[in-house]
Amino acid sequence: MNMASETWIDIGPLADIPREGGRVVRTAAGCVAVFRTATDEVFAMDDRCPHKGGPLSEGIVHGRQVTCPLHNWVFDMTTGMAQGADKGHVTTFTARLDGGRVLLNAGELLGRAPATAP
Amino acid sequence: MGERLVIIGAGMASGRMLEHLIEAAPGCYDITIFNGEPRGNYNRIMLSPVLSGEKAFEDIVTHDAGWYAANGIACRFGEHVTKIDRDRKMVVSAKGETPYDRLVIATGSAPFIIPVAGKDLSGVVSYRDLEDTNAMIAAARPGANAVVIGGGLLGLEAAAGMALRGAKVTVIHLMGHLMERQLDPAAGYLLQKDLEKKGITVHCKGATKAILGHDRVEAVLLEDGTVYPADLVCMAVGIRPETRLATDAHLEVARGIVVDDQLRTSDPSVFAIGECVEHEKQLFGLVAPLYDQAKILARTLTGEAATFQPVQTATKLKVTGVDLFSAGDFAEGPGREDIVFRDPGRGVYKRLILEGEKLIGAVMYGDTADGSWFFGLIKDGTDVTAMRDTLIFGPAFAGGSSADPMAAVAALPPEAEICGCNGVCKGRIIEAIGGGANTLDLVRAETKASSSCGTCTGLVEQVMALTLGGGFQANANPPMCKCTDHTHEDVRRLIKSLGLKSIPAVMQELGWKSVGGCASCRPALNYYLLSDWPMDYRDDRQSRFVNERNHANIQKDGTYSVVPRMWGGVTTPAELRAIADAADKYSVPMVKVTGGQRIDLLGVRKENLPAIWADLNDAGMVSGHAYAKGLRTVKTCVGSEFCRFGTQDSTGLGIRLEKLLWGSWTPAKVKLAVSGCPRNCAEATCKDIGVVCVDSGYQISVAGAAGMDVKETELLCTVATEEEVLEIVAAFVQLYRENARYLHRIYKWVAKVGLDWCKAEVVEDRANRRALHDRFMLSQSVYQSDPWAAEPPVRKDWSPIYDLSREAAE
Incomplete structure (x- = not known):
């Protein structure tokens, strides 16, 4: 597990994610949304809103927050916590930039349980 | 007597x-x-x-x-x-x-007129009364040159006002920085920078030598030899x-x-x-x-004993988008100390001047929320020693509470002045509220607070909110969202008057309180900007709601629905075959006929959208914009072509209307229908815009609804020809595009502005109708295009960026 946690997966160039937008990484345990902020920070979290399963990767990105496209729940991308009156949490993953490439932590991604059907 | x-x-x-x-x-x-x-x-x-x-x-x-x-x-x-x-x-x-x-x-x-040659020329005004104001309004045509002599309060308000009207304004100021009686050089600099951003030229250390011109003013000559052309000169150097x-x-x-x-x-x-x-x-x-x-x-x-005791006053400048505050004495001197806070990124500058244990002056630029609190400390001569370390951060910090925006107001003592113009303190407002004044208007009537210059309206509302708690409804027209204090209407007006042409510009200039806005204001701003500046603004895809970004309607399971356009609800066997083929090829789970006379392919996966649309484009079909805040459908009946009751060619007119309007973005969705006779088979009288054909011509009615609200349309006008229908409908849609609040359907907007106003703008004023129509067509020259054909999608962008499931399996 320690070994795996230091393995980084190069998922692609930063330029392939639009500023203030997201893309998805497909995994056996469901999709992961990878976001790029206006200031070129990258964040990753489950692409599944805990409310009704909306694809967060299609939400509007503002600051370090993303709003779910289905019912406007807002999540902090650094913590995965729902904002405002809504209660809920989305699993976040470590994402980092290296020379214009976006890297995700393989151990975190592969170590999680498969998604249960909605 | x-x-x-x-x-x-x-x-x-x-x-x-x-x-x-x-x-x-x-x-x-x-x-x-x-x-x-x-x-x-x-x-x-x-x-x-x-x-x-x-x-x-x-x-x-x-x-x-x-x-x-x-x-x-x-x-x-x-x-x-x-x-x-x-x-x-x-x-x-x-x-x-x-x-x-x-x-x-x-x-x-009386205004002080500097004794230079040319001071009596026609076109030289002061700024005291309505006549002066009207002279400036008349002269401040777009592109005209105006020179304001004097960079004090009055001069700068004159300059900003004329600039808003489109004039090229130059301010000539004798001193080293603007408003030197109220501001120190640092705040004066920020003010100058903000005015220059509004297109105003500022010339400090400028002494006027002469005003040049024959019959009327033509230019202003300075001692240093600079010449500024001038169609109007406003002398605002002071009063006596x-x-x-x-x-x-x-x-x-x-x-x-x-x-x-x-x-x-x-x-x-x-x-x-x-x-x-x-x-x-x-x-x-x-x-x-x-x-x-x-x-x-x-x-x-009235024979009562009373004594006039002048009190200190604070200054605010009434220029939209400029936030400054100054009070007390801010000159440097022995025994005086400064506490300074700067945030260049936000253009914020705060300076407090202390003498001994007391605050004696405050100058703030960019963020003046704590002004009243500081002003109170100055007036009361409060000993600030204990809070000195955090004084500059204002009352919220001094009180040790969190940065609640209401904290600044809550921390004010009852005798703190809220309305500077009328000398109304917080306690007086609370008293009035206690006496039953539960709306802003009542508080205004009772106390006169915020009834003069109005800059304290927000403060008065905060006092009301604090006092009334949940019982207070801020105002009938709340701010756009939590990112700003401006209403939708204010934002639309300011985008135009300040010439703001990008989302960052709007957020910066109108003081957005969040970084990057939110999912509520971003799509609204994107719409306002593309509607107001069709030739200058570039659509920001990332500020679009998912449907308008992916040109398809997202469903609850994250799949999309695909609706090709069928002009006026008319299709052909070839189109139907292409739709059937696409449904087979992409295993579309459901094919459904919509209420707007279209065919809906439901359950398409995002990565298949580019391919299915390529197939439909090849068959000659374009997007039906079934997802858009824009023109959706024009529903028709068969009309005089086939129907024994039809009076006009309703189908043909519906197709013409749809070809005219498609692709236009609007504040909310727009649905039309054209019925060939008053039997109204196309149900035109519950649409945003409905046309009912009669023997003598066409009845155009608007502002219907058949959703959460159900409402019959109201007659806009009756015209004789199809050409008039097309012109009036385009003009009406443009009026809606330019004026409505984002997400307001036409019926909501008309309820607000009144049908009579719409009639005056679109029906009665023919020149205005033409101008609206032309502006609509200008916008269409940019935006009337099929989203799939206009920028052929890079297909890989619609798929996952990376597939880890396969790798794990291997």
Whole structure:
């Protein structure tokens, strides 16, 4: 597990994610949304809103927050916590930039349980 | 009959004095009022919003003819008083003599005109009254050159107002930085930078040598040789008390008419009030002390004991988008210390000046929320030693509580001044609320708070919210979202008037409180910008809601629905075959006919959208925009072509309308229908815009609804030809695009602006109709395109960026 946690997966160039937008990484345990902020920070979290399963990767990105496209729940991308009156949490993953490439932590991604059907 | 009271001058001071006098002792005096201007009292400090076009003159009239009549006041407006005969107690004017028992001189001030060559040329104005304001409005045509001499409060408001009207404005200021009496150089610099961003040229250390021109002004020449072309020159270098009548009457006059604590001049029957007076060697130019004088003089005239004690005043500038505050003394000196906070990124500057243990001055630029709190500390001479370390961060920090925006107001003591113009403190507002004033209007009526310049409206509302708790509804028109205090309407107006052409520009200039907005304001701003600047603004895809970003309607399971356009609800066997083929090829789980006469393919995966649309494009079909805040469908019946009742070709007209309107973005979705006869098979009378054909032509009706609300359309007009239908509908849609709030359907918008206004704009004013139509077509030249054909998608962008499931399997 320690070994795996230091393995980084190069998922692609930063330029392939639009500023203030997201893309998805497909995994056996469901999709992961990878976001790029206006200031070129990258964040990753489950692409599944805990409310009704909306694809967060299609939400509007503002600051370090993303709003779910289905019912406007807002999540902090650094913590995965729902904002405002809504209660809920989305699993976040470590994402980092290296020379214009976006890297995700393989151990975190592969170590999680498969998604249960909605 | 009471004693005879004569007043010379109908300005803000005498107007307020009369209100107090009539309230306290109605009928006590037989009152006559003279005014050089041919009108009664208006809120002179609101001339700036009139100049900039943000208010109309009628909005700032405080006492109309009816008010004077109702209170039995004899008005002698437009009649100049030429002499006061104190021996005979007579006022002499053009129309004869008027006797008085008591006289009030309220002649105000006169602009100071610098004695340079050309100062009398036509086109040189000052900035004192409505005539000056109107002269500037007339001259400030887009592209005209205006020069303002004087970079003080008045000059800058004049400059900003003319700039908002489109003139190229230059401000010439003698000193090293703007508003040097209220601001230190650092704040003056930030102000200059903000004005320059608004397109105003600022020339500091500029001494005017001459105003050039033959019949009228043409240019301004400075001592350093610079020449600025000018169609108009506004001289706003200062004012001096208007004392000529008093001097001629041998009253004691220094710089102003000398008065005692009861506002009495050297003649016990003669009083003076306002900008013309001098009290303990002090002159008065701001409104707050004048209102204090008004109160004291009214009491003096009713025989009550009262003493005028001038208080310190704080300054705010009424220029939209410029936030500055200054109070107290801010000159550097021995024994004085500064605490300074700067945030260059946000253009924020705060400086506190301390002497010993007391705060004696504050200058703030960019963020003035804590101004009232600091002003209170200055006025009260509070010992600030204990809070000195965190003083600059304001009351929220000093109180140790979190950065609640209401904390600043909650921390204010009851005697803290909220409304500087009218000297209304927080306690007085709370008292009024306790007495039942539960709306802003009632609080205004009761206390006069926020009734003059209006910059404290937000503060008053915060006091109301704190006092009333959940019972307070901020106002009928709340801010756009939590990122801003501006309403949708304000934002739309400011985008146009400030020429803001990008989302970051709007957020910066209008002081957005969040980084990057939110999912509510971003799509709205994107719409407002593309609607107002079709040629300049570039659509921001990332500010679009998912449906408009992916050109398809997201479903609850994250799949999409695909709806090709069928013009007027008419299709062909070839199109149907292409749709059927696509449904097979992409295993579409459901094919459904919609209420708008289209075919909906439901359950398409995102990565298949580019491919399915490529197939449909190849068959000649374009996106039906079934997901858009834009034109959706034009539903039709078969009309005269086939139907035995049809009066006109409703199908053909529907197709023409759809081909005219498709691709246009609107505040909310727009659905049309055209029925061929009043039997109305296309259900046109519950659409946003419906056309019903009759023998004599076409009835165009608007503002229907058949959703959460159900509402029949209202008749806009009846026309004879299809060409007129097309022009009027395009003009009406453009009127909606330019004016409505984002997400407001047409029926909601019409309920707000009124159908009569729409008729006046679109039906009655033919030139305006044409202009609206032309602006719509200009926008269509940019936006009428199929999203799939316009920028063929890079297919890999629609798929996952990376597939880890396969890798793990391997």
